[in-house]
Amino acid sequence: MSSDLRDLIRTDLDRIPLPPDGEWIQPRAQRRVRASRAAAIALVVIVVVVASLGAGQALRAVRDWVETQRVATGLVAGNDYVYLADGDPSSQYIQIVAMPSGQSVGRLVGQTYVGSVQEGGLIGVSGDVAYLPVASSGGLPLDTLNTYLERVDLRRGVPVGRIGTGFLTAPRLEPNELPGTAAFAAATATSADGRTLWLVRDTGEHGLTASVDRFDAQVASVTPLAHATINSTGPGATRSRIVALGPDRIAVVREHYPVTYQGGRLGVDWYILDDQLLTIATYPFEEHRLPASGFCSTDVRADPTSSGWVVLCSDPFLAADGAVVFLSRDGSIVAQTPLSRELGYALGMTLAADATVNVLTSRPVVARVDARTHGLIDARPVTETRSLLERLLPPATAAKGPGGPGVVFSLDGRYAYLIADPLAKIELSTAKVVARAPSIAAVGAIALSEDGERLYALVIDRQTRTLALLDPRTLRTASQSAPLPNDPYGIVIVRTPLPLGP
């Protein structure tokens, strides 16, 4: 068969006509057409694939480039007064640093009470005027203190008046009752329009009795328009803060400590008061009427879907689950969305334009809650796209800031700036780290300027404290102050100073 097959194949294939012999060694144009067609198809495929896969990254790169160019044109520059808390907690001061020059331009002297590390945070200051509680002993008998509220023009950085609150006898405190307990344990809040001033003072043994006053801030009268007293039965010592919910609503937040301070808080009571300082809702921590033993942030936000408020509660010791609590205007709980403690300690929240509450936790995780339905949308761990080299560094994890919140949010609610190692910028919609600030050492506190165009970080480098001005878009350091005196530990507020007059 083989010879037959060989003959058949030879005979048959020899019938295949040959091309003209003049073309046998000529370059083949048709092949080039075919090759170019294949190249064109390959090019189209590459373009489609690259366009589909890389469109997002390309847009992000373009956006970052544009933002970088904006930074390069000096848009990050601007003048701000950064108010820093410093001093011993028992005798607190506020230091004013002008940025970007980094010069310390003033220090508000007195035994103020702006909050301390031990007490979990700083008092909330809003508006253009702050009222700082001060106790002065100058020229008075021993243990007698003259107390007043020092009115501070935040845009000029100077005290402009006082509201006297009387004399008091310095309380006898156990040496270990609470580290740095202020002699004049008081806190203030002002309404958004600056017309109303509220003052809460902790009086009596271990501060168990809270005295609440409302003043007309415009006339600076020493006579309160309304007065109320809140008595607590303990346990432990109590320190109060006040939160302005609106022109006619406040929350008095009372934190309970062990009388012999052991480094932690027992729980927090919340009282909602109306414009006449009548208590309209009470949430004592021992009755667990607020989640997480009442450990709720004083950064209360207006509920965009109602006339009420949104409160973020989370136990810093993670002994219980947290929640996003929706309060009605009368102070009652409308709904609460649980946040499992496995998500970590809730550092802060912000509200997006679509009524989504974005919560950032210490793990960190971005949890989203729909303010309309009060339902948990999702909880996504923050991820980070990093190069192989960067993967040698630890992933973003929240570090507890000793002064003030561990996180601040951009004004549009899209980004969170998290005190981590190093400082990280997180895009909340994608739960991804989009920028880091590896060039600065440990950060103790952060704050944004009023317009959100400048980010300030209190940098703690061993024994040296400095203030860094960062571009919030890229977290690049634009300038850094000289070492600051008095070891500031927190940022109280940032205000843009008024331009100098002629």
Next chain:
Amino acid sequence: MVSDHKEPAIAWESTFRRFYPSLYRALVAVLLDGELARDALQEAFVEGLRRPPPSDHALAGWLFRVALRRGRRIRGLGLPLRLDELVGSLREPEIPPETEALLDRLALGELLRLLTRRQRAVVVAHYYLGLTQQEIADALGVRRGTVGATLSQALSHMRRGGSHVF
């Protein structure tokens, strides 16, 4: 390279022309594409000009090997012949209409369509070009035993599908 007193390029052209008819027809039978066979042979000619074959021995086998590889590269994937077998069913190209018409006129046309490309290459190289199994193995980059097995499989296929021929 070629034992000729003329310039090497002219000598190579002469040699190439001598082998062209049989190689062209063999490549048409293997590649089932006349245009592709012309392209592949032209590439083999250029390759011979650029890097002449090491010896005059087995020039047909050398040209067949180079042309087959160029043919695969021109066509696309450029996979080794072994992988061609694995993915043959997926990537067996369509036969151009003019080649289809040619195959219809050949008694072997139907049989060639039954075989894989490697089987066609082995059958054509062995029975038409007269290469030994070792030369075919060198040309295809496979073992000699593989050539024998492939040839056996091809004949079996042709027997089953070509009763009208045998």
